Structure formats: structure tokens, C-alpha cells
Amino acid sequence: MELLLLPTTPHAAEYYESKKLSGENAGFDLFVPRKVVFSPGERKFVSMEVKAILQTNSAIAKHYWLLPRSSMSKTGLMMMNSVGVIDRSYRGELIAALWNTTDKEVVVEIGQRLVQIVAGDMTSFDSVKVISQLDTTERGEGGFGSTGV
Template sequence: MSLIIPMKSEREGAKLPVYGTEGAAGADLHACVGDEKIVLKPGERTLVPCGFSMELPAGVEAQVRPRSGIALKNGVTVLNAPGTIDCDYRGEVGVMLINLGDEDFAITHGDRIAQMVIALAPQCKFHWAGGALSTTERGEGGFGSTGVGA
């Protein structure tokens, strides 16, 4: 399945999202900071511009997720993971990063900073069920009720 997503450059040097492999679910998002260098100190957070805006189809969202490599190696992750970009948003895409690591993390123009997954996001009709929900084997169990580990 392939969707065509119209994109608009908002900054000079903006890069389109790119899938790293044929089977990748997430397309890499690149920092668009020009000659600027962002240094994220341990515990700091910042909004990193990606330099583009886009027009998602109705009923579709873009989820912004961490890149596993920088999360594992540097402790840098997406602050509100997954971040949601709604189909009616037309502003510049940015990524909220936080440095949970022990060392400064430098971000330069073109760095792959996060990934974006396109997902269906239908709007539902919610209604009160009058206290009558169907029963399941799990029931109200949650928050670790099925055990920890294998």
C-alpha cells in the first residue's frame, strides 16, 4: 500500500522523509537547522525543526517515534513518543527531543533524529453504554495483571 503525501519545504535545505529499507515502517526525519548546531545537554529538551509541512489525508495520522540507535547509544529520545501529527495540521513538522543520557548530544543539519510512521486514525463515535460492556476473559485486569516476563 502506498499513499502520496504532498509536502511543502518550509526551510532551505529541508529533506523529505526517507525509508531506510524496503520493509521499514518508519521514514527517517532529518534535522533542518542550516549552519546552526544544537547541543542537547543531559536532561535538556528542545524542538528540532524538520523544515517541511505536509498534507495528510483525512483519517490518517503521522506518528513521530524515536530512532532506536540514538536512543540506545546516546539516551536521546522523542519526548512525547509517539508524537501525533493530525491530518488537519499544516505547520512545520518538528521533533521534541530529550537527552536522557550522560553526555552532550550534538544535532547538525541533515542528522536523522526520529522516524515517522503513517497510520490510520479513524474518528469514532463514542457513546455511554449504560454500564453494560461485553465480558472477556481478561476483564478489568491491567497494569501488569497478566504477569511480568515470559
């Protein structure tokens, strides 16, 4: 499996251009590219400022998961939809729908890792590459209920 990443801002690109891959991990961590402040009980959609395609070694796109990292449990944040199912035809930015479950303000710092990309079958990635463009699909960038509620 190969993970292709397209950062959508120069700031986000800095986090992925030198990221090393460990074949021992089930997931690939994504970085929060901007500081985000959550008021108690607040819900926000947080863009990772990166697009991604997971593909087989024969260049066939695969579905994948956007999952919380275990360390998110220390923050008081939860993913609003528990997990993100990313369809193989989706070409938009990866966005984490997050909810502050506490009665305190939660600050997410630049570069903090809250979520990860995981292959649907839990296969480790053979490689992760930063690319300059993605192919197009009929679905394109429509996310969060764009195919029907």
C-alpha cells in the first residue's frame, strides 16, 4: 500500500516532506497545521490542510479510515462521528470533526497529532509520498454528507 499526500498549503507541506514512515505502525499520523481553541462543549471541523489517496501497488485507489490517535483521549476531544470513513473517490482535504467533551477550554497547538490515516484492512503502508497533484474523480471534494444524508 502506498499513501499519497497532497498538502494544500506551504505551511502544511513542512510537516510531511520530511516525515519518516515506520512499517510497525498501523496508521500514519496527521498534523494539525493551525492552532485551534475549543470552548467547553464546542464542536469544530478542523482541516488537516492535506489531501490523500491510499492506493495499492498497482495504483488502484482504496477506501481508508480517519481515526483518532490513542493520545486524543488525554485532550478531552472526541471525533464527532467516532471514525471517518474516507471513500476512495474523495479528493478533498482531510477534516476531523472534533468535539470538546469537557467543561474547560482545550487548545490544540500547531503540529499536534490527533488523528491518523489507517488502511481499511489495517495493512501497513509500504511508502508515503508527497505529491503535487491528485487525479480527479466524479465525486471530487464533496465530503460530510455530500452524497446524501
